[in-house]
Each structure stands twice: as C-alpha cells, then as structure tokens.
Amino acid sequence: MLTIFGKPDGKRFCDGFSRRSFLKIGGLAMGGMALPQILRAETAGGARPSSATSLNGSSHKGIIMVFLPGGPPHQDMWDLKTDAPREIRGEFTPIKTKVPGIEICELFPRIAGMMDKFVPIRSIVGARDAHYAYQCLTGRHKGDQAPQGGWPCFGSVLSKLHGPADRSVPPFVGLSPKMGHMPWADNGDPGFLGAAHTPFTPHSEGRADMVLNGVTLERLGDRKAVLGALDTFRRDADSTGVFEGLDAFNQQALGVLTSSKLLEALDLSKEDPKVIERYGKGSSNNKDDGGPRLTTNFLVARRLIQAGVRCVTLGFSRWDWHGGNFKQAREEMPLLDHAVASMVEDLERADMLDDVPIVVWGEFGRTPKINRDAGRDHWPQVSCALLAGGGMKTGQVIGSTNRLGEHAKDRPVHFQEVHATLYKCLGIDVDHTTIIDRAGRPQYLLDHNKYGAMKELVG
Numbered sequence: 001m002l003t004i005f006g007k008p009d010g011k012r013f014c015d016g017f018s019r020r021s022f023l024k025i026g027g028l029a030m031g032g033m034a035l036p037q038i039l040r041a042e043t044a045g046g047a048r049p050s051s052a053t054s055l056n057g058s059s060h061k062g063i064i065m066v067f068l069p070g071g072p073p074h075q076d077m078w079d080l081k082t083d084a085p086r087e088i089r090g091e092f093t094p095i096k097t098k099v100p101g102i103e104i105c106e107l108f109p110r111i112a113g114m115m116d117k118f119v120p121i122r123s124i125v126g127a128r129d130a131h132y133a134y135q136c137l138t139g140r141h142k143g144d145q146a147p148q149g150g151w152p153c154f155g156s157v158l159s160k161l162h163g164p165a166d167r168s169v170p171p172f173v174g175l176s177p178k179m180g181h182m183p184w185a186d187n188g189d190p191g192f193l194g195a196a197h198t199p200f201t202p203h204s205e206g207r208a209d210m211v212l213n214g215v216t217l218e219r220l221g222d223r224k225a226v227l228g229a230l231d232t233f234r235r236d237a238d239s240t241g242v243f244e245g246l247d248a249f250n251q252q253a254l255g256v257l258t259s260s261k262l263l264e265a266l267d268l269s270k271e272d273p274k275v276i277e278r279y280g281k282g283s284s285n286n287k288d289d290g291g292p293r294l295t296t297n298f299l300v301a302r303r304l305i306q307a308g309v310r311c312v313t314l315g316f317s318r319w320d321w322h323g324g325n326f327k328q329a330r331e332e333m334p335l336l337d338h339a340v341a342s343m344v345e346d347l348e349r350a351d352m353l354d355d356v357p358i359v360v361w362g363e364f365g366r367t368p369k370i371n372r373d374a375g376r377d378h379w380p381q382v383s384c385a386l387l388a389g390g391g392m393k394t395g396q397v398i399g400s401t402n403r404l405g406e407h408a409k410d411r412p413v414h415f416q417e418v419h420a421t422l423y424k425c426l427g428i429d430v431d432h433t434t435i436i437d438r439a440g441r442p443q444y445l446l447d448h449n450k451y452g453a454m455k456e457l458v459g
Contacts, residue, residue, distance in 0.1 A: 060165040061355045061426045062305040063390075064343070065154065065313045066298075067133045067176070068336075068362040069184035069290045070320025073376050074384035075368065075405040076329055078104050078120035078397075084404050088368045091326045099395045107333035110341035111386075116395040117344055117353070119387040119457065123399025123408035126415050127364040127380040132183035133176075133315065136361055138191075139419035139446055147437040149192030154419060155311035156190040156197035157445060160435060161428060165308040169262050173304050174199035175297045176315035180289025187313045192437045199313065202266055265307035268296060275299070275346070280338030290318020293332070298339035302346050305356055319362055323373035336360075344388050357390025357425040359418060368405045381407050385418060390425030392457040416451035424453040 073090075075081050080094045080103070094103035097115035104112055104120065111118060127135065134142050137153040144151075152160070155172040164171040174187020190197040264270055282295035293316065301312040316336065321328045340360060347353040365383035366376030382401055388394060399411040420430045423445060431452060434442035453459075 060308060060310075061162075062310050062312070063154070063158065063356060063422060063426060064301050064305065064358045065136065065311070066340070066358070066360040067136050067184075067313065067315045068317070068319045068360065069133070069179065069181070069315050070131065070318050071362045071364045071366060071378060071383065072319045073321065073325060073329070073366040074122065074382065074401070075366070076105060076325070076376075077108070077333070078384050078386065079122040079401055079405060080105060081368075081403065081405050084368070087370055088404055090370065092329070102395075102397055105333065107329065108337040110337050114341060114344065117348070117388055119392060119394050119396055119398060121385040121387065121398045121413050121418070122401055123410065123412050124361065124365075124383040124385050124415065124418070125381075125408050125412040127383055129364065129378050129380045131181060131320070132363060133186040134183070135363060135415055137186060137188045137313065139414075139416040139451075147192050147439065147441070147443055149194070149438050150189065152191035152193040152197065152435075153188030153313075154422065155188045155199055155313060156193050157423075157428075157435065158310045158426065159190075159197040160193050161433070162310055162426070165310065166261065169265075169308040170200035171310040172197065172199045173309050173311070174201045174313045175300060176201075176313060177286075177291060177294075179286060179291045179315070184290060184315055184318075188311075192443075193435070199311075202262075261307045262304075265303040265309075266300060268299065268303075271299065271303070275342075278338065278342045278345075280335045280342075282335055282339075287318040290320070291315045293317045293335055295335055295339040298343045299346075302343050305347070306350060306352065321366070321375050322371070322377055323375040325366070325370065325375045327374075340386070340388075347389060353389045354391040355389075357392065357422050358388040359385060359422060360387075361385035361418075365405075382412075385413075387418075387421075387457070390422065390458075392421070392425060396456070398454070398456055413454065414451050416446045417454055420446055420451055420453040421457055424458045 075088075076090050076092055080092060081089045082094060083089075093106045095106045095109065095112050096103055097112040099115045102115055102120075104115070128141055130142070132142060134140070137155075138151050139154075140146075140151050155174070159171040162171065172188070176185045176187045179185040187199045187201055268276060276296065276299060279299045280295040282293035284292050284294060286292050297314045297316070301314055304312050316339075317332055319332065340358075344353065344358065347356055347358075362383065364378060364380040367379045369376075371377060382405070399413055400409045401407060402409045423430050423433075428445070430445045431448075434444055437443050
C-alpha cells in the first residue's frame with residue numbers, strides 16, 4: 001500500500017510517527033477501506049464506466065436528492081388550505097406562480113416565479129411514522145423483507161448500473177453531516193451491492209485525505225515506482241495470483257488523489273461570491289437534533305454534478321415542528337426557496353437541467369390540526385414532494401388532498417412511483433432492470449409490477 005507523508009498534528013504513535021503523518025491512498029471517508037480495495041470490489045461487482053465522457057456539465061446524467069429531516073408541513077408549503085377552519089389552515093397566504101392556476105406558500109417567491117421548472121406533488125402516500133431518511137433513499141421501509149445485506153439506496157444503484165462518469169470522481173457523494181438523530185443523517189446505504197457503492201462523504205477527515213500534504217507529484221511518482229517494485233517482488237513470491245491486476249487499481253487510486261476535479265468542486269472559494277450570495281445565508285450549526293442550514297450545500301451539490309458525480313444526497317436543517325410551526329417556517333422556508341431556486345437556475349444555465357432530476361421531500365407530512373403549541377405533529381397519511389429537471393414535464397401539480405389536508409383525494413403517489421420516475425429520467429427501466437444479490441438471485445429495483453414511472457411526468 002502506498003503511504004504519503006503529511007503534516008504532523010502533535011499526536012504520535014509509540015514509534016514516533018504522528019497520527020496524521022501518512023495517508024493510505026483512498027481512505028477517503030469510506031469506512032477505512034483503501035480506494036484500491038473499493039475499486040477492485042467495484043469491478044468485481046460489475047460496475048461499468050458510463051459512455052458519458054464530458055465533465056463540463058453537459059453530457060452525463062445525475063440526480064440530486066434533498067431530504068428535509070423531520071417531515072415538512074405539506075399544507076404550509078405546496079398545498080395551502082385556505083377554505084379550512086382556522087385551526088387547520090394556518091397563518092400563510094398562497095401566492096400565484098408563473099403557471100396560471102398553481103399557487104404555493106408566500107414564503108417561496110423565487111420558486112413561484114419559475115414554477116414552469118417545478119412539479120409539486122401534493123399526494124405522497126405510503127409513509128410510516130418513523131424518523132428516518134431510508135424511505136426517501138430507497139422507496140422502501142426499514143424492517144421490510146429484504147435480501148441478505150439489505151436493499152441498496154438510489155445512489156448505490158446508480159453507481160452499480162452506470163458506474164463513474166470519470167474515474168477520478170466518485171459516482172455517489174453524500175453531503176448530509178452528523179446530526180443528533182443519526183437516521184436523519186443517512187446519506188444512503190449500498191445494501192447487498194456492497195462497500196464499492198457506498199457514498200463518498202467529504203467531511204473534514206475524508207477531505208483531508210484528498211490533499212497531498214507536502215508531497216509533489218514528482219515525489220509521488222518516485223514512491224509509486226518504489227511501490228511497483230515491491231509489488232513485483234510480492235507477485236513473484238505469490239503463486240495464487242492475488243496481486244494480479246493490483247497496478248491498475250492503484251493507478252485508479254492515484255488518479256483520484258492527484259486529480260483536482262473533486263477537490264475543486266468542494267472548494268467554494270473558486271465560486272463567484274455573487275453566486276454564493278444567491279443561494280442564501282444559512283448556518284453551519286446543527287438545528288437541535290437535526291442538521292445545519294447549509295444553503296451552500298445546494299451549491300456544492302450542483303458543482304459536484306458538474307464535476308461528474310452521478311448522485312448527490314443532502315439533508316437540510318430540521319423540520320420536526322411540534323411547536324412553533326409558523327415561526328420556524330418563516331426561518332426555514334425562505335432559505336429553502338433561495339437554495340433550491342438557485343440550484344435549478346444554475347443547472348439550466350449550464351444546459352444540464354434536463355439531465356439532472358431533483359427531488360425535495362421528507363419522511364412524512366404533518367397533522368392538519370394545529371396543536372396547542374402552535375405546531376403540527378406527525379402525519380404519515382399524506383405528504384408532499386417537489387420535483388424539477390430530468391426532462392420531466394414540469395409546470396404542473398400532481399395529486400390533491402381533501403379540504404382539510406387529511407388524505408390524498410386525487411392521484412395518490414407512492415414513494416416508489418417517484419423513485420421509478422427518477423430512474424426513468426436516468427435511463428433505467430424498473431420494469432425490466434434487475435441487479436444480482438449476494439445469493440446470486442436477480443432483484444428488481446422496486447416492487448415489480450406494482451409501482452411504475454409516473455406517466456404524467458415521463459410518459
């Protein structure tokens with residue numbers, strides 16, 4: 001394994017080396033696995049490079065999935081109930097949008113002004129009263145019958161079926177940071193697909209592993225040559241063929257480490273300050289047991305997709321408002337409005353919007369009746385989502401709820417229908433596509449012949 005010496009941090013092992021004095025290529029926040037190991041597992045697992053070759057933001061497909069931890073209030077966002085009794089309808093006023101006949105909450109003026117690029121779904125069904133991101137990431141419930149290893153999330157499936165657009169950029173990146181309630185911080189699990197399709201999570205430790213601290217590319221080349229000599233010796237002494245092909249995987253690991261694409265995508269100092277300002281001013285502090293209000297993560301997500309990432313997942317703030325629902329909405333919703341609208345605008349300017357579907361949603365909705373603490377409680381009977389991009393037929397509303405916002409009245413939409421639609425936007429047909437589980441059995445991506453892509457959007 002190649003070792004790169006870096007800056008000391010004051011903490012030393014018993015042999016005198018500092019804890020951060022070396023780096024094994026490819027640690028990269030992947031649970032300690034070295035990148036060559038991951039790349040070998042990826043190849044063994046059948047991942048294949050995409051036919052997409054350009055990373056200038058115009059030729060590869062990707063997806064951005066935004067999770068709102070805690071369950072956003074559907075009747076205070078895209079489905080206001082102005083005719084309901086006061087204890088249900090809330091404090092907000094609907095505003096007209098760019099699309100005649102569609103109205104949304106007054107706290108989303110920028111999204112309203114470009115509603116032709118969006119699709120609010122007002123009738124999401126199939127949720128459970130459980131605080132986790134799992135259903136948004138997989139379309140399924142935790143505890144459901146699953147193959148050994150569990151069901152893979154959307155990003156891992158995309159990594160498996162499409163592979164990376166560029167070997168120096170991970171196909172799947174998760175931006176959700178640590179939260180007090182960790183099921184909200186779930187970036188996605190590869191399930192039975194294995195560690196090769198785990199999301200790369202560029203938190204502080206993983207990001208540090210992408211920098212060659214004090215090592216020039218020339219010195220790196222010298223050490224690579226030494227590694228090659230050692231590997232040749234080991235292969236000569238090995239009659240089992242274990243080391244066969246190791247050079248190729250180390251070459252790919254070096255490609256990730258020495259390429260600037262991923263690190264530059266994460267570096268907002270390279271972005272125009274005026275662009276950063278358009279995304280809104282959030283906060284890096286976690287909100288209670290939820291996540292931070294990092295509006296810049298929406299910008300990072302867009303930059304990662306432009307750099308060649310296939311799937312980006314991110315969690316934003318905390319939406320479990322059992323008290324002070326309207327006060328918190330006035331703080332959170334304008335931030336979400338700025339961040340989502342700016343991300344869609346930038347993708348359109350880059351001529352990428354038709355190739356990049358976006359979904360914004362939470363694990364369930366909120367009670368129609370406002371409680372005594374001016375909050376709304378859990379309501380799995382119906383919830384909402386906001387879609388954009390991906391070549392979908394935008395500028396329309398899907399579904400409706402009854403007058404009190406209690407249940408789906410017209411066109412109930414299951415989580416798996418949304419997933420099937422997103423897959424189709426990315427060229428994956430859930431009716432025919434299967435992946436092999438650990439027992440060697442083919443598995444459909446979703447419940448076969450039960451949920452399909454939404455014809456209103458991609459028919």
